[in-house]
Amino acid sequence: MSHDMIDRSLFEACAVLPGWNQNSRLEAWQNWQSMAMPTIRDEAWKYTNLARLEKIAFVRSPSTPSTLTLSDIPLTIPEDRFCFINGSFNPALSAPLNEDSYLLSQRAWPLVPNKLHTPRSYFERLNAAMLSDGLYLDIKSSTNRPIYLLLLQDKTVGSSQHHLRHRIKVHADVKCEIVIVDWGLADTTDLTTYLIDIELEEGAKLNCTHLKKAAMKGYHIRQTHAHLAKNSDFNHFNFDFGAKLSRNEISAHLNGEHAACQLNGLALARAQDHIDNQTQIIHLAPKTNSVEQYRGIIDDKACHVFHGRVLIDADAPDSIADQQNKNMLLTSTGQAYAEPQLEIYNQNVQCIHGATVGDIDEEALFYLRSRGLSDGIARQLLIFGFARNILESIEDKNLQNELALWIKTHLALDSELILELYEEHDHEDTL
Amino acid sequence: MLTIKNLHASIEDKAILRGLDLNIKPGEVHAIMGPNGSGKSTLASVLAGREEYQITAGTMHYQGTDLSTLTPDERAHLGLFLSFQYPVEIPGVSNLYLLKSALNAKRKQAGLEEMDAIDFLTIVREKMKLLHMDDSYLYRDVNSGFSGGEKKRNEILQLLLLEPSLCILDETDSGLDIDALRIVAQGINLMRNEERSILLITHYQRLLDYIKPDVVHILSGGKIVAEGDYRLATQLEAEGYEPFLQKKAGGD
């Protein structure tokens, strides 16, 4: 088996990373080489066809510095930020690094949980072999200022590829917020793989919002794996604004008693976008709690796949899991696949799930129109209302407002209308 | 003035309304009663402009305008309001927002300026007080998680606010408790004036004790089979629909 998409010379050109065993890296490369690319015959890739990816000949990321500035991103980005452009760290746009935040290219990382050590899947192996850099965030004290992690893709000559691996550790009883902005600013074909390992110690709390707005022609494969100790709390919000192929694999391992996670997602797919969300919640300890809410708004010929696995182990009595997936199809050419997968090995648990795929609710549309609202406005209200439920699960109000505007722009909704919808909140607080 | 002549309407090729005639003059209150499935809600939906229904024959005019050529929102701007038998839940859209945009859409159509937030709140709170509704209903999503009776009350709140000239109330009384029925009926009575027409669809005489109709119609099999004054409702309560349905069968 050989893959033309990434030439051996690209692998050989990868920098040596401190503490990253070169042998295991070569092994990852060889293993990747010997592995066939997943096809739609593989259960996990049933609805996501990679055939076209294989035909692209990727090149090295350019070493020329990017001219991107923060003003190219329509978001308010605070000082506490770390920025990567085309897979390389950009010190000029980043906060200073220190002993609690350092790069894989600078210093060896502490060991990651064993389970994550051995790359198994096709893209994990590729990532392990081709890895260029990554950030380690060791969060030792609580802060109410969010930390931003910017993963930007700028124009490149030819089809570029970037592979990063980040690690976030939140110490015991520390509460924090991280916003990951994954943005493709040029309309080039690129392949990016990210692995993000998250570890929450006892009583830690992390709100992590991941916004992805990839290049229209981009292939984005991203994995986020979180391990939760006793009493910890992990809230993950996955906002995906589409790409040619966007695959998000997210897992939360509830390892300690009373660990709780919330995995929410909103997929806004249009044109020929393909968004594939694969989530796993693994309850391994008693009294663990998970809430999951994923929604898709699918326009044009786009597609949203949601596969949600919830496993409740025999050792996890008195656990609660609630999973909901809803899809709104705006056209008859859009597609949505909703697949809940529940594996319950303990009788003493509560588990709820539901999945729906539907058009705009005609009853609701008629109701609004009978109140004098035009067809266009009524539709926009229903679409935004559908997204809003997910949006409002974000605790950070500033971020919520910015995201509302993103959604508005992305869906070409009437800006005044959306702003007004949001203004009411302020009333609620002041009146 | 609402004028319906020989109206035939069907859904999915099933004929529901079969030659319905109805005239409502300004200031009049009409009640329509009739067995389940006789087509009462269908009539209400057809009047409000629900697109799933096909009008296969007949006409309906309101204030001289042919309703069948208008969209639901245009009909609302003309002054028509339907209080739904089953009000729809709209997740993600707050009641406040719906009320405000509905009112402003109407004002815009009438060439008036949009109402600002403070004036609007003053007015809406006044109406809510009449209906014994507290502020929390404003900030909740439209009808979401409202009880059956709360939904009906919310319909009447919209009615009071939008001040339509033709009010169609489809079983607004069903689901209301005894006190709520009285409160809602008082609200509706406040709306009665010389210009406003009201069409009440109901199964129960109780509502008509509060809001005395000028005419009571019995709808069966998609057409009006009997008409009378408010005493017809009393007679129905005592005898049921059977005598009227037989009369119709005999007459055909």
Ligand SMILES: Nc1ncnc2c1ncn2[C@@H]1O[C@H](COP(=O)(O)OP(=O)(O)OP(=O)(O)O)[C@@H](O)[C@H]1O
């Ligand atoms: N989508 C549909 N397809 C087929 N038949 C329908 C559809 N919608 C309504 N009907 C039928 O039309 C008939 C009239 O219904 P409608 O709701 O108008 O009755 P109603 O008089 O309001 O009854 P109720 O007193 O129970 O509210 C019923 O037999 C109903 O089953």
Ligand SMILES: [Mg+2]
């Ligand atoms: Mg009915």
